[in-house]
Amino acid sequence: MAVPIENKSTCYWCFKAVKWIPVLFIVTFVAWSYYAYVIQLCFYTVEGPVKKILYLVFYHLFFFMFSWSYWQTIFTDIGRVPSKFKIPDADFETVINDSNSLEVQNTILNNLGRYLPIVNVTVSGGYRFCEKCRIIKPDRAHHCSVCGVCVLKMDHHCPWINNCVSFTNYKFFVLFLGYALMYCLYVSLTSLPYFIDFWRGDLTGIGKFHILFLFFVAIMFGVSLMSLFFYHCYLVSENRTTLEAFRPPCFRGVGPDKYGFHIGRYNNFQEVFGDNLKTWFFPISTSSGDGIEYPLRSLLQGSTYHSMDNTQNSTRDIETETSKLNPVQTEISIL
Ligand SMILES: [Zn+2]
Numbered sequence: 001m002a003v004p005i006e007n008k009s010t011c012y013w014c015f016k017a018v019k020w021i022p023v024l025f026i027v028t029f030v031a032w033s034y035y036a037y038v039i040q041l042c043f044y045t046v047e048g049p050v051k052k053i054l055y056l057v058f059y060h061l062f063f064f065m066f067s068w069s070y071w072q073t074i075f076t077d078i079g080r081v082p083s084k085f086k087i088p089d090a091d092f093e094t095v096i097n098d099s100n101s102l103e104v105q106n107t108i109l110n111n112l113g114r115y116l117p118i119v120n121v122t123v124s125g126g127y128r129f130c131e132k133c134r135i136i137k138p139d140r141a142h143h144c145s146v147c148g149v150c151v152l153k154m155d156h157h158c159p160w161i162n163n164c165v166s167f168t169n170y171k172f173f174v175l176f177l178g179y180a181l182m183y184c185l186y187v188s189l190t191s192l193p194y195f196i197d198f199w200r201g202d203l204t205g206i207g208k209f210h211i212l213f214l215f216f217v218a219i220m221f222g223v224s225l226m227s228l229f230f231y232h233c234y235l236v237s238e239n240r241t242t243l244e245a246f247r248p249p250c251f252r253g254v255g256p257d258k259y260g261f262h263i264g265r266y267n268n269f270q271e272v273f274g275d276n277l278k279t280w281f282f283p284i285s286t287s288s289g290d291g292i293e294y295p296l297r298s299l300l301q302g303s304t305y306h307s308m309d310n311t312q313n314s315t316r317d318i319e320t321e322t323s324k325l326n327p328v329q330t331e332i333s334i335l
């Protein structure tokens with residue numbers, strides 16, 4: 001049964017609004033923690049001007065870096081797939097409808113894909129393509145069912161930021177986890193003496209309950225963030241996304257290889273954080289490459305590291321490498 005346009009539109013906006021609830025939840029907690037720490041703890045409870053100032057200065061430093069990273073992670077646009085990966089409408093209809101003729105599908109996708117910088121293929125060696133976006137998927141790109149589009153170097157869709165974690169905001173996401181962890185550790189450590197005072201009965205007024213819950217909430221979020229942050233540090237060091245950790249990418253002529261993008265720990269780190277130490281700790285875009293092509297471990301063996309800043313060279317290298325590995329690859333299937 002057809003859904004009336006006005007109902008469909010209402011559902012659409014309701015769904016869009018609901019997706020912001022986890023973000024609102026985080027923002028509410030952070031706003032309350034600001035009030036509890038700055039007003040109740042620093043202004044009303046901490047004694048001595050020097051101690052107050054030190055508490056406030058370091059608190060605002062962590063608060064600012066955490067908020068900035070969070071903002072950037074939420075509002076950075078996810079990487080879009082360039083139009084050159086689009087399958088023309090006529091070809092797409094044939095690929096989808098002509099299911100009896102695998103050979104026709106293979107020919108069409110091969111003809112389109114051979115000019116694209118692609119080394120990631122399906123398990124059976126065919127080009128990966130998305131029926132919804134009508135594109136041949138670039139390396140490391142995946143379709144996000146929540147965002148409704150294919151996303152470059154998709155890591156995962158995170159409801160806490162209402163956005164995909166992808167090529168464009170992965171650095172911001174890791175920084176957000178790191179600064180959020182520091183924020184929680186700082187708040188819990190500096191409120192610990194007053195938390196002990198609470199149980200001794202040395203605190204009075206309603207403020208003591210704010211300090212009590214501030215300590216508990218900071219510990220609770222800190223513990224949850226710790227495992228996530230260190231897991232993503234591990235993924236950065238391996239040059240692997242969360243999706244690739246669950247399912248290793250397949251390389252043409254090689255098959256599944258979870259170390260396919262591993263180009264050395266320091267190079268892996270630079271792929272996400274860039275090569276300038278001064279910008280590593282700020283949530284500004286410094287990741288290497290364009291999100292379409294990535295240096296491969298196989299290219300390192302017997303050669304030097306190729307930065308993706310030089311797209312033309314790296315494309316040529318990848319094509320040369322893959323043609324050496326598997327000159328004929330005609331089997332096409334849909335992942
Ligand atoms: Zn898609």
Ligand SMILES: [Zn+2]
Binds near residue numbers: 144145147148157164
């Ligand atoms: Zn998404």
